[in-house]
Amino acid sequence: MHEKVFADPLNEHITTSSFWNDVQELREKIKSYKKFPLYKSFLYLFLLLLPIFAIIYSIDKTAHLFYIIPLLVLGIIWYNMYLQSLQQEIITLLLCERNNFVFNPVKNHVRALKFRYLFPDIFDRGDPKTRYVDNQIWGNGGQKRDISFWSGVFHYETNAQYDENGVERKDFMPGGSVIEKSNLYSLGEAIVTRRLNYHENSDRDEQVFEKQAFIFELGRIMPTSFVLFTHGLKRDLTTESVEFNQKFTIRIHSKSKSADAQTLQALSPSVQIRLVEFAEKFSIDCIAFQHNCMVVLFAETGWKTKFTHFFKTVDIDDRDLQRFDELLNEMIALPVEMRKFLD
Amino acid sequence: MNIWQIILISLVIVIFLYIFIYNKLVTAKQKVNEGWSDVDVQLKRRRDLIPNLVETVKGYAKHEKELLEKVSKERAHALDTDKNDLKELATIESAIGNDINSLLMVAEAYPDLKANESFLKLQENLTETEDQIASSRRIYNANVTSYNTLLQLFPINIIANISGFKESNFFEFKDTKSVPSAKTD
Numbered sequence: 001m002h003e004k005v006f007a008d009p010l011n012e013h014i015t016t017s018s019f020w021n022d023v024q025e026l027r028e029k030i031k032s033y034k035k036f037p038l039y040k041s042f043l044y045l046f047l048l049l050l051p052i053f054a055i056i057y058s059i060d061k062t063a064h065l066f067y068i069i070p071l072l073v074l075g076i077i078w079y080n081m082y083l084q085s086l087q088q089e090i091i092t093l094l095l096c097e098r099n100n101f102v103f104n105p106v107k108n109h110v111r112a113l114k115f116r117y118l119f120p121d122i123f124d125r126g127d128p129k130t131r132y133v134d135n136q137i138w139g140n141g142g143q144k145r146d147i148s149f150w151s152g153v154f155h156y157e158t159n160a161q162y163d164e165n166g167v168e169r170k171d172f173m174p175g176g177s178v179i180e181k182s183n184l185y186s187l188g189e190a191i192v193t194r195r196l197n198y199h200e201n202s203d204r205d206e207q208v209f210e211k212q213a214f215i216f217e218l219g220r221i222m223p224t225s226f227v228l229f230t231h232g233l234k235r236d237l238t239t240e241s242v243e244f245n246q247k248f249t250i251r252i253h254s255k256s257k258s259a260d261a262q263t264l265q266a267l268s269p270s271v272q273i274r275l276v277e278f279a280e281k282f283s284i285d286c287i288a289f290q291h292n293c294m295v296v297l298f299a300e301t302g303w304k305t306k307f308t309h310f311f312k313t314v315d316i317d318d319r320d321l322q323r324f325d326e327l328l329n330e331m332i333a334l335p336v337e338m339r340k341f342l343d
Numbered sequence: 344m345n346i347w348q349i350i351l352i353s354l355v356i357v358i359f360l361y362i363f364i365y366n367k368l369v370t371a372k373q374k375v376n377e378g379w380s381d382v383d384v385q386l387k388r389r390r391d392l393i394p395n396l397v398e399t400v401k402g403y404a405k406h407e408k409e410l411l412e413k414v415s416k417e418r419a420h421a422l423d424t425d426k427n428d429l430k431e432l433a434t435i436e437s438a439i440g441n442d443i444n445s446l447l448m449v450a451e452a453y454p455d456l457k458a459n460e461s462f463l464k465l466q467e468n469l470t471e472t473e474d475q476i477a478s479s480r481r482i483y484n485a486n487v488t489s490y491n492t493l494l495q496l497f498p499i500n501i502i503a504n505i506s507g508f509k510e511s512n513f514f515e516f517k518d519t520k521s522v523p524s525a526k527t528d
Contacts, residue, residue: 240377241482242489269381269478340471 006102006138007148009215009293010114014138019104026093026105029086033314038083087310092135094316095324101139107132112154115213121227121251122213122288122297126156133213141216141328149328150215154297157208211285212302216294218335224262225253225290230279230299237263244272247279253290271337278330287334294335303327364502371490375511378483382514383426385476386436392472393418393443396465400446403456407449414442429512437516443469480514487511 003015053068089105096103112131115123123131136152226236228248235249237260244267252259266289267275278284283299296302303324307317397411421435447466450456491510494503 240374240381241485242371242374243482243485268475269385269482270474273478273481 004100006140007150007217008138009118009150009217010111014102016100016102018102019106022104022106023093026089030090030093030314033090037312037314039311083310089135090314091305091308091310091316091320092137095321096137096139098316098321099139099324101137104136105134107134107155108136111136111152112156115154119215119288119290119293119295122286122295123154126158126209130157130208131155141325142332143329147219147332148217151302152213153301154211154213155209211300212298214296214298214302214331216296216332216335218289218292218294218339220339221292222266222289224259224266225288226259226263226266227251227286227288227290228275229286230284236260239264239267239272241269241272241276243276247276266338268338268340271334274334274337278334281330282327289335289338294331296331360498361502364499365506368490368493368499368503368506368508371486371493372508372511374486375483375490378479378486379514381479382476382483385472385479386421389439389443389469389472389476390418390421392465392468393439395461396443396446396469399459399462399465400449400456403453403459407446410442410445410449414439414446417442429514433514433516440473440516480516484513484515487513 003017006014006016008014049072053072056068093103093105095101109132112123112133113128115133116128116131125131132155133152134155136150138150139148141147141149228250230248235245236252237250238245239250250263250267252263275287282302285297285299287297288295305317305320306323307319308315309317393414397415400407401411417435417439421432421439424432424435426432447469450462450466456462493499494508494510
C-alpha cells in the first residue's frame with residue numbers, strides 16, 4: 001500500500017509515517033493519561049504532600065512562610081508550565097490524527113534556517129542560534145481538501161545589537177539581502193528570494209518569541225511578491241482603503257512600477273476587506289505572498305483550544321476541531337479571492 | 344525677544360500648521376475619491392453586464408418582458424444620473440441590484456435558462472461584482488467616516504472651513520437582496 005505523500009515548502013519527502021517514532025512517546029502519554037486523568041494525579045500528589053507538610057509544620061511553626069508556601073507555589077508554576085507545553089503537543093497530535101495530517105513535535109533548527117532563506121521577511125528574525133521550529137503539521141485544507149499547507153511554531157529570541165553606525169537596533173541582522181535558490185512545493189522552478197531592506201520590526205528587545213506560521217500552496221505563481229506587515233515599517237504602497245492602510249504596511253520585493261500595479265490588482269476591494277476582517281479577528285504579525293505560496297505569521301499562537309478540557313479528558317473537543325477548520329478556511333479564502341482577479 | 348519676533352515666530356508656526364492640516368485634509372479627501380472611483384468601476388462593470396443578462400433571459404423567459412424593460416430603463420437612468428448626486432444614484436443602483444436579483448430568481452422557473460452556460464457565467468460574474476461592490480462601498484464609506492471625522496476636529500474644522508472642504512456623503516443601498524450564487528449541478 002502506498003503511503004500518502006504531503007507537500008512540503010522545503011521539498012522534503014513527508015509521508016504519513018515520517019515521524020512515527022517522534023510521536024510514539026506522546027501516544028504512550030495519551031494512553032496513560034486516558035487511563036489516569038491528570039486531575040486525579042494532581043489530587044493524589046496533594047494528598048501525599050499534605051502529611052509531609054503537616055509534619056514539617058509541627059516541628060517548625062514558621063515553616064509555612066519560608067518553605068511550604070513558596071515551595072508549593074513554585075511547584076504549581078513549574079508543573080503548570082510543563083502541562084501547558086505537553087498539552088499543546090498532545091492536542092496538536094490529536095488534531096492531526098483526527099484530520100489525517102502529519103505531526104512532528106521535535107525542535108528543528110535546520111528547517112528554521114532553510115525557511116529563513118526562502119522567506120527571509122518572515123523567518124529572518126532574532127538571534128540565528130535561537131531560531132527553531134517545532135509542532136510542525138503537514139496537511140490539506142479547503143472544502144475539497146486540495147490545498148496543501150504546512151504549519152509550525154517558530155521560536156526565536158531577540159537581543160539588542162548595534163549596527164555599523166553604533167545605533168542600537170531591535171532584531172538587527174547584519175548583511176542585507178539573502179539570496180538563495182530553492183524549489184517551493186515541488187514545482188520544479190527555482191526562485192530567488194531577497195530580504196526586504198529593513199532592519200527593524202516591532203519585536204521588543206531581550207524577549208523570547210513563539211509565533212505560529214502557516215504556509216499555503218497557492219496553485220499559481222504570484223505575478224509579484226509582497227508582504228503585509230501589521231507593524232510600522234516604511235511602506236512602499238498605499239491602497240484606496242484608509243482602514244486597510246491603518247492595519248497593514250505593504251512592502252514589495254520588486255521596485256518596478258508594474259509590481260505596484262500587480263500588487264494593487266491582487267489587493268482588490270474584497271481581498272482588502274477580508275484581510276482587514278482577518279486581522280481584526282486574529283493577532284497577525286505579517287502575511288506574505290511570494291512565488292506560489294502564502295505565508296501567515298501570527299503574533300503568537302494562531303489556533304488555541306477553547307472547549308477542550310485537557311485536565312479532565314484527554315481528547316480534543318469537536319468544536320475545537322471545527323474552529324481549526326474555520327481558521328484554515330479563512331486563510332485559504334484570501335488567495336482564492338485574490339485569484340479571481342489574477343486569472 | 345521683542346514683540347515682532349514673537350509675532351513672526353507665531354505666524355511661521357500658524358503657516359506650518361495650516362500647510363500640515365491642509366495636506367492632511369487633501370490626503371483624506373483623495374482617499375475618499377479613490378474609494379469612490381473603485382465603487383464607480385464596479386457599478387460600471389455591473390451595468391455592462393445588464394444588456395447581456397437581459398438578452399440571455401429574453402430568449403427563454405418571454406413572459407418577463409416587463410421586468411426586462413424595467414432593468415434596461417433603470418440602467419439608462421443610472422447612466423444619465425449625475426455622479427455627484429449620491430442619494431439618487433444609490434436609490435437607482437439598489438433598484439438595479441434588486442431587479443437583477445429578481446431576474447436571476449426568474450431563472451429558477453425556466454430549467455433551460457438555468458442550464459444555459461452563458462447565463463451561468465453571467466450569474467457568476469454578477470455574484471463576484473456584487474461582492475466587489477459591497478467591499479468597495481465599505482471601503483468608500485469607511486474613508487468618508489474618517490474624512491468627515493477629521494473635518495469636525497479642532498482646529499482642523501477652522502482650516503477646513505477656510506479652505507472650502509465639505510463633508511462627503513455616504514453611499515448606502517436600501518434593502519438589497521443578495522444575488523443567488525451560480526450552481527452547476
